[in-house]
Amino acid sequence: MIVEAAPAKLNLALHVRARRADGYHELETLFAFVADGDVVTIDPTGAPGLTLTGPFAAGLSGEGDNLVLRAERLFRARVVDGRPMAILLDKRLPVASGIGGGSADAAATLRALARLEGVAIDDPRLFGCAEALGSDVPACLLGKTALGRGRGELLLPLDGLAALPALLINPGVAVSTAAVFARWDGIDRGPIGQGDPLAAALAGRNDLEPPALALAPVIAEILALLAAQPGVRLARMSGSGATCFALFDTADQRAAAAARVRAAHPWWCLETVLAGQPGVPCRDQAAA
Ligand SMILES: C[C@](O)(CO)[C@H](O)COP(=O)(O)OP(=O)(O)OC[C@H]1O[C@@H](n2ccc(N)nc2=O)[C@H](O)[C@@H]1O
Numbered sequence: 001m002i003v004e005a006a007p008a009k010l011n012l013a014l015h016v017r018a019r020r021a022d023g024y025h026e027l028e029t030l031f032a033f034v035a036d037g038d039v040v041t042i043d044p045t046g047a048p049g050l051t052l053t054g055p056f057a058a059g060l061s062g063e064g065d066n067l068v069l070r071a072e073r074l075f076r077a078r079v080v081d082g083r084p085m086a087i088l089l090d091k092r093l094p095v096a097s098g099i100g101g102g103s104a105d106a107a108a109t110l111r112a113l114a115r116l117e118g119v120a121i122d123d124p125r126l127f128g129c130a131e132a133l134g135s136d137v138p139a140c141l142l143g144k145t146a147l148g149r150g151r152g153e154l155l156l157p158l159d160g161l162a163a164l165p166a167l168l169i170n171p172g173v174a175v176s177t178a179a180v181f182a183r184w185d186g187i188d189r190g191p192i193g194q195g196d197p198l199a200a201a202l203a204g205r206n207d208l209e210p211p212a213l214a215l216a217p218v219i220a221e222i223l224a225l226l227a228a229q230p231g232v233r234l235a236r237m238s239g240s241g242a243t244c245f246a247l248f249d250t251a252d253q254r255a256a257a258a259a260r261v262r263a264a265h266p267w268w269c270l271e272t273v274l275a276g277q278p279g280v281p282c283r284d285q286a287a288a
């Protein structure tokens with residue numbers, strides 16, 4: 001069995017800089033990862049096909065357009081040819097929610113197949129596959145705090161982000177990434193600052209908050225609630241939404257905030273910690 005964690009990604013800051021002729025947007029973003037997410041398991045002896053389990057399996061197609069199977073096909077076409085595998089996707093992250101669930105699954109599939117076939121994890125062909133699968137997939141393949149440029153595929157790994165306690169909230173409203181980008185107002189509000197990643201995030205913003213809010217007004221309520229919690233360092237929307245996150249000074253403050261949110265709302269609520277730093281393994285990688 002090959003078990004690969006597919007941790008959720010956060011955009012600690014997301015600055016949209018320009019609309020491109022190819023339909024994408026030029027952006028600058030601070031990618032970070034948390035210790036929890038989906039899990040992709042390959043059973044080399046099992047019957048080929050994708051099996052979905054977990055709280056968000058329902059409604060997600062196990063058919064050929066699933067990013068896990070697209071990643072497998074691309075790996076077989078570009079890296080090492082071979083027969084399709086038995087793949088299990090434990091879907092714990094909400095779908096279309098700004099925390100890159102599908103991208104993380106695709107990246108974990110590429111990592112798992114690379115391990116299976118003895119391909120080095122830094123083989124450039126893997127990054128080629130990742131780039132072709134989606135803007136967030138290269139960052140998920142790297143799986144470490146990084147500054148992303150271009151449409152998100154140009155990555156500069158960053159050190160120095162503390163393993164802060166994090167709380168993620170999703171209201172259960174799926175938000176289309178393309179629809180949110182299409183509503184961006186076209187105003188370049190400037191780059192992300194250099195230096196310490198948390199300081200740069202605090203000084204930064206998510207330019208997709210206003211367009212996402214227009215599509216899912218509940219995001220404003222979540223952001224206000226998170227920002228009002230004691231001990232919050234940063235409260236912001238991730239990616240194109242609707243998931244919002246807060247970073248706390250202590251785990252106790254995070255737990256107290258989570259208890260208050262759960263008591264008042266039926267929202268998905270994940271208590272986790274920033275990971276992807278040297279010495280801070282993802283939970284499932286540590287367990288595997
Ligand atoms: C919002 C972010 O999650 C921030 O990390 C990403 O930029 C989106 O990454 P993703 O979900 O992997 O996006 P893709 O599957 O590549 O693109 C989905 C759609 O989002 C829009 N899109 C995406 C990335 C980008 N830099 N500019 C865009 O305009 C395009 O309309 C595209 O058709």
Ligand SMILES: Nc1ncnc2c1ncn2[C@@H]1O[C@H](COP(=O)(O)OP(=O)(O)OP(=O)(O)O)[C@@H](O)[C@H]1O
Pocket residue numbers: 060065066067068094095096097098099100101102103105106136175177239240241
């Ligand atoms: N394994 C998968 N997990 C989630 N979504 C998938 C998967 N495979 C295909 N999809 C499709 O991809 C779309 C985007 O899903 P995803 O959860 O990656 O969005 P997201 O969290 O908004 O990502 P991002 O933050 O990268 O924009 C969904 O609408 C879904 O239909």
